[in-house]
Amino acid sequence: MAMLDLYHALADEERRLSGHDRKLAQIVLDDVDFAIHSTIGELALRAAVSPPTVTRFCRRIGCAGFSDFKLQLARMNYVGLRYLRPEVPTTSAAEVAQDIVGKAQNALFQLHQQLDLAALERAAQALRAADFILAFGSGGNSSMISHELHNRLFRLGCRIHSSNDRSMDLMLSAAVTPGTVTVVSSMTGLDADLVRCLELMRQQKVPTIALTQSGSPVASAADIPIAIDLPEGRNIFRPTSTRYAFLAAIDILANLVAYADRQRATVFLRRIKEELVRSRDGDDRQLLGD
Incomplete structure (x- = not known):
């Protein structure tokens, strides 16, 4: 059965x-x-x-x-x-909105309390100095995180490629060259293929950064682990609020990378914005960066 x-x-x-x-x-x-x-x-x-x-x-x-x-x-x-024994979920739109927003706020607060600021500084310095950046995601949410890292960093002048295909990740890891920095994302830190990618990077002396649970195999295999440890609730119907913490960590890294070389970042951001204003928006009142 x-x-x-x-x-x-x-x-x-x-x-x-x-x-x-x-x-x-x-x-x-x-x-x-x-x-x-x-x-x-x-x-x-x-x-x-x-x-x-x-x-x-x-x-x-x-x-x-x-x-x-x-x-x-x-x-x-x-x-x-x-x-x-699933938690009895809230049902009205007002209750669901309060639940989702409240859990997102809690996730961001808890992340802020536990962040290893020194690790974030080291990771940002490595990313800004990199000739090329690889971003690997493991699982549905972490796949989104790796794409978001690509979305944030290319506009700052970083050469970056994101991948969520396990076979491709392994091939890219085996073919990695000096000057590369790799960032991986795994909410559980238990992905054996991702650990293998990090081991291959280490053999080539390529710096690696991992956003994942502390003490996990992925964290242990990375040079710069950025721990994100948040408890999950009992409501199995609510999407995990942990992804808000991962997105915030990505935004912090991207902001630090931008500030590390403001002149260079400004050039690329201005080029992108000028094209969006010319071809789509007509003025500069729309959201920054996208």
Whole structure:
């Protein structure tokens, strides 16, 4: 039985269980850890049923027996209780807006409290001195972060290329040349392919910067780790607010790079703005930089 199939069988959304089976299912969902570590007799005692009743219950929900049931239950529990017992989400537009904006504000505040400013300074200096910059992302949000780094730095006169293709990342890492600096983004820091890319860079003595969780394999493999450690809530329906922290870190790096050589950055920013005013905007009242 698949992990989530077992959960749905226990949740009994179709109301197929009755009597003792429904009682056993509720006891299991109320205390998954107890059910995983209990004997058949202990579970039967808590439900006030006989051990054979527990065995029949396990088989009716699709398991081979009590041992198989506990195995499937343990696998289900790996996902985390927030997926087994989701937080009741807010529903109105006002509540959702408050929730999303509030979590974004909290993410930015927590990032500000934990930033390694010395690491940011070193990373910005390396980026400004680089002849070429590679930006790799790992996963959906980090792929967006690597593209945003490209978006921020090319307008400052930096030569940069972003990639989110794992095979391409490995090939680029193997072919890297002196003068390159690489920035990687990984919210978990667990991507083995990204670690391999960083190891290849290190062999070529190419400086590497990682935006990721502290103490992770990606952080350990990078020359300049920029730690971003934010807790996740229980609402599985809300997009992660951690990405706001990653975007803020990118903006801080880009701003430091711009200030490191203001004259050069100004030249490229002016060229870009002049073209946008000429071909699209008609004046200089639109947003800066885009």
